[in-house]
Amino acid sequence: MIDLRSDTLTRPTDAMRAAMAAAEVGDDVFGEDPTVRVLEERVAGLFGHEAALFTPTGSMANVLAVRTLVGVGTEVLCESSAHIARAELGAHGAYTGLTMRTWTHPRGQIDLDAVRSLFAPDLGPYFVRTAAIAVENTHNFAGGAVLPLADLQALRAFADEVGVGIHLDGARIWNAHVATGTPLAAYGAIADVLAVCLSKGLGAPVGSLVVGRADVIAETRQWRKRMGGGMRQVGILAAAGLHALDHHLERLADDHAHARLIAEACGVDPAGVDTNIVVIPRPDAPGFVARAKDAGVLVSAVGPTAVRAVTHLDLSRADAEQAARVLAAL
Numbered sequence: 001m002i003d004l005r006s007d008t009l010t011r012p013t014d015a016m017r018a019a020m021a022a023a024e025v026g027d028d029v030f031g032e033d034p035t036v037r038v039l040e041e042r043v044a045g046l047f048g049h050e051a052a053l054f055t056p057t058g059s060m061a062n063v064l065a066v067r068t069l070v071g072v073g074t075e076v077l078c079e080s081s082a083h084i085a086r087a088e089l090g091a092h093g094a095y096t097g098l099t100m101r102t103w104t105h106p107r108g109q110i111d112l113d114a115v116r117s118l119f120a121p122d123l124g125p126y127f128v129r130t131a132a133i134a135v136e137n138t139h140n141f142a143g144g145a146v147l148p149l150a151d152l153q154a155l156r157a158f159a160d161e162v163g164v165g166i167h168l169d170g171a172r173i174w175n176a177h178v179a180t181g182t183p184l185a186a187y188g189a190i191a192d193v194l195a196v197c198l199s200k201g202l203g204a205p206v207g208s209l210v211v212g213r214a215d216v217i218a219e220t221r222q223w224r225k226r227m228g229g230g231m232r233q234v235g236i237l238a239a240a241g242l243h244a245l246d247h248h249l250e251r252l253a254d255d256h257a258h259a260r261l262i263a264e265a266c267g268v269d270p271a272g273v274d275t276n277i278v279v280i281p282r283p284d285a286p287g288f289v290a291r292a293k294d295a296g297v298l299v300s301a302v303g304p305t306a307v308r309a310v311t312h313l314d315l316s317r318a319d320a321e322q323a324a325r326v327l328a329a330l
């Protein structure tokens with residue numbers, strides 16, 4: 001089976017497992033895991049921020065990150081198919097007491113006019129006030145779409161003008177970086193706080209980080225413990241992340257090339273395939289998924305008329321060519 005359902009399906013390579021086995025570890029709740037510290041400092045530095053915090057999942061990283069910008073009864077503005085709105089099972093409302101209002105863009109992009117009109121200033125204790133704006137780069141449900149840096153910078157200027165924070169859900173920020181050549185620090189500069197994942201395209205088995213100011217991350221460390229996310233000899237997992245940053249970052253370009261190859265074979269406009277996700281419009285998506293499975297290719301239906309194929313580390317060039325042939329024939 002060629003599995004294109006997600007880039008989370010990768011299994012640690014032998015070299016990654018060796019790095020994990022050799023990791024120096026300590027009790028990270030005591031702040032004594034040297035490998036976790038190296039990972040946190042390295043990732044903070046990549047984004048030009050002061051500090052970072054290792055978390056088990058991207059969803060926890062998002063909840064912890066957004067929490068630093070908002071309070072109970074305030075709101076976050078985001079795009080309507082954002083992961084924080086659609087795929088975290090209401091975590092932000094449940095844990096943080098915030099509400100969300102959304103704008104909609106078919107490619108998950110920032111619509112600054114919509115953001116301006118949604119923005120709610122502080123009108124006293126009768127109305128919900130906008131406390132933060134959240135963006136997602138690349139945008140998962142918009143097919144791995146990249147948000148252009150200029151749009152992010154314009155949003156930053158607006159956020160500064162009205163005095164609200166920006167959260168960047170950067171689960172796949174690595175893909176945006178490799179696809180456009182935009183430095184990670186340039187993405188870091190537009191956000192007060194970021195969440196990034198090691199377990200998507202980078203191919204680590206587990207792990208995400210919250211990135212931000214040192215005092216904010218120190219407080220977030222307490223909130224992680226409060227949520228049950230304090231972990232002990234977790235350097236074993238941090239080592240996988242460090243290995244992924246060393247060996248799996250630049251090769252994301254291969255995943256992007258494989259996605260374009262599949263898109264072209266299926267008659268999908270490659271201009272709409274920015275990174276490693278291909279959305280194939282089909283009148284009967286569930287039926288198509290079943291027929292693809294019979295032909296040895298796993299893809300997913302993301303709605304009644306859209307099929308999604310995601311390329312990743314465990315997919316060779318030959319696999320991508322075979323998948324392209326199968327999907328095109330269907």
Ligand SMILES: *Cc1c(COP(=O)(O)O)cnc(C)c1O
Pocket residue numbers: 056057058059060062083084136138139140169171172197200208
């Ligand atoms: C996968 C993902 C996350 C985090 O998901 P977890 O499964 O909790 O690690 C967050 N945001 C986006 C855009 C994602 O694709």
